[in-house]
Amino acid sequence: MQLLLERNGAFSSKCSQEDRDNDVICPAQTSSLVQVQFIAQITQVASPLLGEIADRYGAPTVAYLMAMSVWLGLSLLIVSAYQRIDGLLYVSFVSTAFGTWTGGLLTVQTGMYFLDRTRSRVIFSLNSMFDAGSITYLGLWAIGEWTGASLTTLVSGYLGLAVVLFGGSTYFWTVAIPATKTIPKERETKNEENTEVDYSTSQKASGSIISIANSEGTPVHETESLETSKEDVKVETDDTSENDGTHDLDALPETNESNRLAEKEKKEYILVAERSIRQQISSGAFVSLCLFFGVHMAANQYNLTTMRVFLAYLGDDDVNNKYLTIFSFLMPVSLCALPAVDAIIYHLGFHGGFQTINILALGYSLIKITSENLNVQVFGFILFSFYRSFLFGVTMSFLPTIFAPQATGKVYGLLIMTAGFSAFLNIPLTKFAVEQRDGNFFIPNLIYTVAIAPCFVVAWFIGKIIQRENNAKNSSVIQNKDLHA
Numbered sequence: 340m341q342l343l344l345e346r347n348g349a350f351s352s353k354c355s356q357e358d359r360d361n362d363v364i365c366p367a368q369t370s371s372l373v374q375v376q377f378i379a380q381i382t383q384v385a386s387p388l389l390g391e392i393a394d395r396y397g398a399p400t401v402a403y404l405m406a407m408s409v410w411l412g413l414s415l416l417i418v419s420a421y422q423r424i425d426g427l428l429y430v431s432f433v434s435t436a437f438g439t440w441t442g443g444l445l446t447v448q449t450g451m452y453f454l455d456r457t458r459s460r461v462i463f464s465l466n467s468m469f470d471a472g473s474i475t476y477l478g479l480w481a482i483g484e485w486t487g488a489s490l491t492t493l494v495s496g497y498l499g500l501a502v503v504l505f506g507g508s509t510y511f512w513t514v515a516i517p518a519t520k521t522i523p524k525e526r527e528t529k530n531e532e533n534t535e536v537d538y539s540t541s542q543k544a545s546g547s548i549i550s551i552a553n554s555e556g557t558p559v560h561e562t563e564s565l566e567t568s569k570e571d572v573k574v575e576t577d578d579t580s581e582n583d584g585t586h587d588l589d590a591l592p593e594t595n596e597s598n599r600l601a602e603k604e605k606k607e608y609i610l611v612a613e614r615s616i617r618q619q620i621s622s623g624a625f626v627s628l629c630l631f632f633g634v635h636m637a638a639n640q641y642n643l644t645t646m647r648v649f650l651a652y653l654g655d656d657d658v659n660n661k662y663l664t665i666f667s668f669l670m671p672v673s674l675c676a677l678p679a680v681d682a683i684i685y686h687l688g689f690h691g692g693f694q695t696i697n698i699l700a701l702g703y704s705l706i707k708i709t710s711e712n713l714n715v716q717v718f719g720f721i722l723f724s725f726y727r728s729f730l731f732g733v734t735m736s737f738l739p740t741i742f743a744p745q746a747t748g749k750v751y752g753l754l755i756m757t758a759g760f761s762a763f764l765n766i767p768l769t770k771f772a773v774e775q776r777d778g779n780f781f782i783p784n785l786i787y788t789v790a791i792a793p794c795f796v797v798a799w800f801i802g803k804i805i806q807r808e809n810n811a812k813n814s815s816v817i818q819n820k821d822l823h824a
Contacts, residue, residue, distance in 0.1 A: 390752025406530025
């Protein structure tokens, strides 16, 4: 997008008349083009509102918000490009960014329509395709270079395509039915009576989420296992009481039974998904995930937004943006990482997935600070593409495995909000590199490289939480089996 805006002369008024006459991109113009993107990223702080909307009104409402935000953003971009109103770019980018955050939320909401391992695959597959879509702007720039079409013409065609695609996606949400609502009642009853633990996954990796299967090997949805564990608790307190598995433990009436339950809670671990929503978002699992995701999202957005300027400093402008083109073309490589994401989660668990994110981030960061060779940077591009696939795929598919379905929207929104605050750091870092160090990003790159180190510890802590969740689920299922026996 930055190439398209430069070609259209956006923010060229910040340059001297001599620079404008010679079509030179001055540092002040570059800084403004980068800053408008970072300001749009600050809108992530509104993501908790989107999460609340998703939890309260469902995925269809989120889909409508996504479509309208993108349509509005592209429409404003057309007006800004045609009338040369640079200030309108801020509003356009903010609206488009709002559509991007709702699109990310929608990938998780879509996954909730499926069960078990299929759900994880759907989530990280959609995230990778969402990520691969960033090549679109390179395609528009190439079309503009080839045909000489103006930015107004290019974005108008893109808006028409967006109307068709988003129109179809919103229709999908009017007919889609979650898989949890189509499970026959007989199967639910049978699962409750014949549940047993499949230790194959937990034996492969202590950090993985154990799978629960009935005697025929049919996977049981996590919500069913949660209901089972809640029924176990109620059986010990009052065999004649009713429990449909949908109430939080905190909401139980204050009776003698609930008092005994409170004493038991002090001694036993309560699954995160069985806690109240407030307790879930204040749990160690959520706080750790916020720290981990916040650092990585800040680094991810920083690298994406500054890549054009970083490569220009290394000499990419002298070869007609050849390496920026390679970088953009390699973004869809994240689709090639899907089998790796699936294999890592299955064999090493989500803990292994989180540590893989750290390793990939460290790899591409070290390349950026140790080499100014553009050919070497290409290897970093590949690592970065795989890194993004793992970051969003692993993190987003992890959410439904540990948090309750009615809390996933809020959790996602708060996670994205932490990334929004990173823009307040990225803006001064970028201005420092562009305006004071003439495009040399070594110091900001070094800062983000060092910031990865604590993430290894945080990922280890998340792994310990996953292991404790597994042990609690294991204990609950075995107790339930003994009761039915």
